[in-house]
Amino acid sequence: xxxxxxxxxxxxxxxxxxxxxxxxxxxxxxxxxxxxxxxxxxxxxxxxxxxxxxxxxxxxxxxxxxxxxxxxxxxxxxxxxxxxxxxxxxxxxxxxxxxxxxxxxxxxxxxxxxxxxxxxxxxxxxxxxxxxxxxxxxxxxxxxxxxxxxxxxxxxxxxxxxxxxxxxxxxxxxxxxxxxxxxxxxxxxxxxxxxxxxxxxx
Amino acid sequence: xxxxxxxxxxxxxxxxxxxxxxxxxxxxxxxxxxxxxxxxxxxxxxxxxxxxxxxxxxxxxxxxxxxxxxxxxxxxxxxxxxxxxxxxxxxxxxxxxxxxxxxxxxxxxxxxxxxxxxxxxxxxxxxxxxxxxxxxxxxxxxxxxxxxxxxxxxxxxxxxxxxxxxxxxxxxxxxxxxxxxxxxxxxxxxxxxxxxxxxxxx
DNA sequence: GTCTATACTCTGATAGAC
DNA sequence: GTCTATCAGAGTATAGAC
Numbered sequence: 001x002x003x004x005x006x007x008x009x010x011x012x013x014x015x016x017x018x019x020x021x022x023x024x025x026x027x028x029x030x031x032x033x034x035x036x037x038x039x040x041x042x043x044x045x046x047x048x049x050x051x052x053x054x055x056x057x058x059x060x061x062x063x064x065x066x067x068x069x070x071x072x073x074x075x076x077x078x079x080x081x082x083x084x085x086x087x088x089x090x091x092x093x094x095x096x097x098x099x100x101x102x103x104x105x106x107x108x109x110x111x112x113x114x115x116x117x118x119x120x121x122x123x124x125x126x127x128x129x130x131x132x133x134x135x136x137x138x139x140x141x142x143x144x145x146x147x148x149x150x151x152x153x154x155x156x157x158x159x160x161x162x163x164x165x166x167x168x169x170x171x172x173x174x175x176x177x178x179x180x181x182x183x184x185x186x187x188x189x190x191x192x193x194x195x196x197x198x199x200x201x202x
Numbered sequence: 203x204x205x206x207x208x209x210x211x212x213x214x215x216x217x218x219x220x221x222x223x224x225x226x227x228x229x230x231x232x233x234x235x236x237x238x239x240x241x242x243x244x245x246x247x248x249x250x251x252x253x254x255x256x257x258x259x260x261x262x263x264x265x266x267x268x269x270x271x272x273x274x275x276x277x278x279x280x281x282x283x284x285x286x287x288x289x290x291x292x293x294x295x296x297x298x299x300x301x302x303x304x305x306x307x308x309x310x311x312x313x314x315x316x317x318x319x320x321x322x323x324x325x326x327x328x329x330x331x332x333x334x335x336x337x338x339x340x341x342x343x344x345x346x347x348x349x350x351x352x353x354x355x356x357x358x359x360x361x362x363x364x365x366x367x368x369x370x371x372x373x374x375x376x377x378x379x380x381x382x383x384x385x386x387x388x389x390x391x392x393x394x395x396x397x398x399x400x401x402x403x404x
Numbered sequence: 405g406t407c408t409a410t411a412c413t414c415t416g417a418t419a420g421a422c
Numbered sequence: 423g424t425c426t427a428t429c430a431g432a433g434t435a436t437a438g439a440c
Contacts, residue, residue: 150399172362188359195395198352
C-alpha cells in the first residue's frame with residue numbers, strides 16, 4: 001500500500017466505524033451499546049475498532065463532532081437560499097428536521113446521548129452545540145429586527161420552543177407515517193409563526 | 203410487627219426504592235445505572251432491593267407506572283378547574299411542566315428512558331402514555347369545537363408540537379435560571395396560541 | 405492494519421444465614 | 423425482611439501474533 005492508499009483506507013475504515021457506532025447508539029443508546037456490536041456493525045473485529053478509536057467515549061465524541069459539523073453546514077446552506085428572515089426560519093426548520101429524521105443518525109445521538117461524554121469532551125460538545133444555536137439566534141434576531149415579530153416575544157424561549165418540538169419529533173416520527181419530515185417542519189413553523197387561534201386574543 | 207406495620211413498612215421501603223431509582227435513573231440513565239447505586243440511594247443493600255423488585259427492569263416499570271399515574275391525576279385536576287378549553291390548555295401545560303421540572307423525577311424517566319423496557323412491559327407503558335395523550339386530545343378537540351381555533355390546524359401535530367417542546371425543556375431548564383417552570387409554560391402556550399408574527403400572514 | 409486470545413473489572417442476580 | 427457473600431456472565435480494553 002502506498003501512503004495515499006493507506007490514508008484513504010484509514011478514512012474509509014474510520015467512517016465505517018462511525019457509521020456502525022451511529023446505528024448502534026441510535027438503536028440502543030450509548031450506555032447499552034457494546035463495542036463488540038459496534039465493531040460488527042462496522043464490519044470489523046473489536047481489536048480493529050480499538051485501533052481506530054481508543055475508547056467507546058472517543059467514538060461517541062468523534063461521531064458527535066461529525067454530526068454537528070453536518071448540521072451546521074446544512075443549516076447555513078439552507079438559510080443562505082433566501083434573505084427574508086421569516087423564510088430563513090422556515091428553511092432552517094426543514095433543514096434540521098430532514099437531517100434528524102431522514103439522513104443522519106448521528107444527529108439523534110448528538111441530541112440525546114450527551115450524557116455519554118464526561119469532562120472536557122462534554123464541554124467541547126456543549127461548545128459546538130452552542131455555536132449551532134447561535135446561528136439560530138442570528139436568524140431570530142434578524143426576524144425581530146424587521147419589526148414583523150411581536151416585540152414581547154422572548155427570542156431565546158422562541159428558539160427553545162421551536163427546536164425543542166423539532167428535536168422531540170425523533171421520539172414519535174415514523175417514515176411510514178402520515179407526514180413527511182418536511183410536512184412536519186412546515187406545520188411547526190406555521191403554528192409558531194401564526195398561532196392556532198382564529199382570532200388574535202391579545 | 204403486626205400485619206399492618208409490615209404492610210406500612212413494605213409500602214415505605216417500596217417507595218424508598220422507587221425514589222432512589224428515580225434519582226439514579228434521572229442522573230445517569232437506565233442503562234448506566236447500577237442496582238448497587240440504586241440500593242444505596244434508597245438507603246438499603248442490594249439484597250434488600252432485590253427482595254422488593256426482582257429486576258432492574260421491574261423497578262423501572264413500577265417507577266414509570268407511578269409517574270404516569272401522577273401525571274394523569276395532575277392533568278385531570280388542572281383542567282377541571284375551568285370549563286374554557288383554551289384555559290384548560292394553558293393549565294395543562296403548567297401542570298405537565300411543573301411535574302417534570304420541579305416535582306417528579308419519575309416523569310423525566312418516563313419520557314426519556316422508555317428504551318429500558320422490553321416486550322410486554324414496553325407495550326404496557328406505551329398504553330399508559332397513550333391514555334395520557336388521549337386526555338390532551340380531548341382538550342384540543344374541545345378547543346377546536348368552540349370554533350376558536352383555525353380549522354386548518356392538525357390537532358395531533360399541535361399536541362406533538364406543544365408537548366414535544368414541553369418535554370424537551372428537561373434538557374435545558376435550570377431551577378436557578380431566568381424563568382420558572384410556570385413562566386416557561388405560559389410563554390409556550392402563548393406562542394402556540396397566538397403565534398409570534400405581529401400581523402397575521404395567512 | 406487487522407486479527408486472536410485474554411486480562412481484568414463490573415454487573416445483575418442469587419443463596420442462605422440471621 | 424434485611425443482611426453478607428458470592429456466582430456467572432458481560433463489559434471494555436489490551437497484548438501480541440501475523
